[in-house]
Every structure is written in structure tokens, then in C-alpha cells.
Amino acid sequence: MNRAMTAKAVTQRGLFIRSMISVLVIVAVWEAAARAGLVSALFLPPFTKVMAEWWSVCADGSLLLDLSVSLSRAAVGLGLATAIGVPLGIAMARSRLLHWLFDPVIALAFPSPKIAFLPIFILWFGIYSLSKILLVAFACVFPVLIGSFAAATSVNRVLIWSATSMGTSNAGVLFRILLPAAWPRIFAALRVALPVSLITTFTAEMVSGGGGMGATLMYSQRFFESPTVFAYILTMLGVGLLLDFVMMKLQAASAWSQPA
């Protein structure tokens, strides 16, 4: 038993080392190709130069400012989508009329690329934060809605019936049966919607400007400031990884009612 465990730990470590190696190899090849002049510094600035640029945009606060602008837009949009999508999804699972009314709309809107609606949002809500936040909410509401609907439909009917027959009120059924039982799957839908909110925010900022990560990224690209372009892309990658990691941990922590 003990030996088997150490053997497993060793292969785990071996896998980890290999993963590290592959990242290091990519960085090394990048650095070497750039330094040796195989590719123009305009197309691929050396990794060390990108890190130096990253440090300097961190130090002068511009990166943090852009990041906070983008993240707050994404967060408010995702919050709005949750506030609309979760109750509506549960209501659709409970009411046949609502399901009939909204199902065709969702079927049509869900596969459509939401970013195409950006010009309409700009026309209606201006080019500042409001249009971006609402577009993010529009893009995120469908996965949240569909996830919440599926979660609420999958709740065991016997649970609801027994609660109702023991005199639980409608509100009681909602807060004490439906929400707790559906929560793990609703959370899974939120985990899907999180990267959607980031992607939509960044893309909307790239297209219509108005500050934030995407706008600065486009601006740097237009002026051929390649190290800044790479520094911003790496930051977006890091933020995406970090947020997904946090969501994964939260999901594991809140999985007390997860069916096995």
C-alpha cells in the first residue's frame, strides 16, 4: 500500500517535471529564436524583453488599471447574467408556459455569435462601459439559463412532492429543495460562463475601444509595440488560468450535495 503510494507520487512528480520541461522548452526556443535573429523582433520580441515590458507596465500601474476596468466589466456582466439566468432557468423548469414562451428564443439565440450584436449594443447604449457590460450579460445569460434549467429539471421530483405534501410553501420548495439540489450544476454552468464573460469583454474592447485590456492591446498592435502586445496576451492567459483555478476550487468546496 505504502509502496504503491510512493510509486504513484513519483510518477506524479515525473509528469509534473515533464510539464515544466515542455513550458521551459517553449520559452527557451522563443528566446533563442528571437535573440538569434531568426525572426524579426517586431514579430516575436525575446521573452526576457516581454517580461521586462510586463514589469514596467505593472510598475507604472497601467496594466493594473486596464485589468481592473476589464475585470469589473466582465464581473458586472456575469453578475447580471446570473441574476437573470438562474431565476428564469428555474422558472422555466417549473412553468410550462414560460418554457413554451422562451424555449424557441433560446434555441435561436444560443448558437448565434453574440459578438455580432455589438453594433446594436453600441447604437443603443453608447460606446462606453454600459454597452460592453450589457453585451457580456447577453452573451453569458444563455449558458447560465440553459444550465439552470437543466439543473432544476434534474432535481428529483420525489423530493419536491414530499416537501409539498408535508406543507412546504412554494418559496420553501424553491429555497430549501430546488436551489440546494440544483446548485452544483448551476455552479458548473457559471464556470462555463466565466471565460465567455472574459472573452466577450476583451473582444468588445478590441472592437470599440474605451479602455481596458482589449483596447490597450489593439492600440499597442497598431503602433507595433510588440513587447506590450505579448505582455498583455500573457496577462490575459494568466488571468484566465487563475480564475478557472479559483472556480474549480470553489466548485469542489461547494460540492457537498454533488451526486456521486
Next chain:
Amino acid sequence: MEADRASWLSSPVGRVLPLVLIGLLWQGASSSGLVNPAFLPSPARIGVAAYDLLTGREIRDNIFITLWRAGLGLTLGSIAGIWLGLMMARSEVFRAYAAPVVGGTYSLPKSALIPLFILWFGIGTATTVCAVFLACLLPMVVNTAQGVSSTPRVLVWSAEAFGTQPRAMLWRVYLLHAMPDIFAGLRVALGFSFVLAISSEMIASTNGKLIFMYGENGAYDYMFAAIACVVVVAFLADRLLLMLTAKSLRWHESARGSS
């Protein structure tokens, strides 16, 4: 009686009815002057504009260019993704090396790479196809790897007992078992291909940017019509893929019971 009404509502006509109702409300609000037609053109005007767009040459070319780029990126991304996913599921070592790269690019918003591709390839087809390729690659890798690595040992053993060659095992056991997952990944990738193709044309392109062109000129009914075309095309593509999935997975357990 109750059941009758429910079955009528879930018939194709009943399902389209809410959309028709919304359209009528919209038309009513527009013609009665409740909403400013400059901000929200009526469905009738959008319909006329859409007819004009679809019969015109310029826009049809734009739509075909967008679809061609999205399709090319999707095809290349799916082929590469299936291959990579298969390799990752079958080889521990390959997975160890590839996992951080796949994990890293998975959480990166792919549209962030568009400025980089513009820098590398300039403005045009290559940039869009690359962005679509990368966006489609990752869901295919992840889904294929999951489907292949969940192949039950019993299937592998029986195939081996029947003398299946290692090369044939890939096609006839592992990939076949992963088919439902691969189709699920393909549906995600299809959605991404539209998003990326349109984003990258909005950010930078000489042609294919059908939507902004009209928005900037103030021809809002044409802008709405172009967006409506995008929605309809994406919807039809999604339905087509679902039909294809159902047809090619008819042998599979998941096809039974569900319609």
C-alpha cells in the same frame, strides 16, 4: 385535453408561435411610434433590407468569405484536435508534455491572439483562419482525449482477443468509442468558429466585415438585417450538425430513448 394542448404547443408550429408573437409586438411598437425606428427598425424594414442584401452581389460575397474562412479553420482545427486528443489519451508521456500547453491556451481568450496574428500575417484570410483554427482546436482536443481515455477495458480486451491490429484499434475501437464526445466537441467548436470569424473580421479585415460597414453609414436597417442573417446562418449550421450527429450516432446507446 391538457395533454392535447401541450402536444400542440410543442409541435413545430407551436414552437414558432412565440417568435411570431415577438415579431408582431415589435412591428406594432415600431409602427405606432412607441420606439424610434432609427434605434430599432421594424421587422418589415429589416426583412426588406435582408432581401436586398441577399439578392445583392456584394454582401453575398461577404457572407461566403466569412463562411469559407470559418469552415476552413473549423476543418483544420478539428482534424488536428482529434489527432492531438488521441495522442494525449493514448500516451502518458505525450500528455505530460502537451497538457500545460493545452491547459494554458484553453483559458486564453483566443480573440486576444488576433492582434498578434495581424502582426504576423497581416490583415486578411490567414489571420482569421488561424484564430478560428486555434479556437476550434482546443475543445476538439479535450473532448477527444476524454472520449478515448474513457474507452472501457472490456471493449479493448475483446477487440484484442479477436485479433485486431494495434493500428486498427485506433479507428475501430478508440475513435469509434469517442464519437459522441467528438461530436459534442464539434458543436462547441462550430460555435467558436463563428465567434472568432466574426470578431476577427470586426477587428480587422478588408472584406467580410458586413455588419459594421452599414452601422458606420447609419443604414441601421441593413445592419440589423446583416446581424439577423448571421443569427439564422449560425442557427441552421447548429441544427445541421445536430442532425448529422443523430444520423451518424444511430448505432449508439445515446440515440435510443432520446429523440
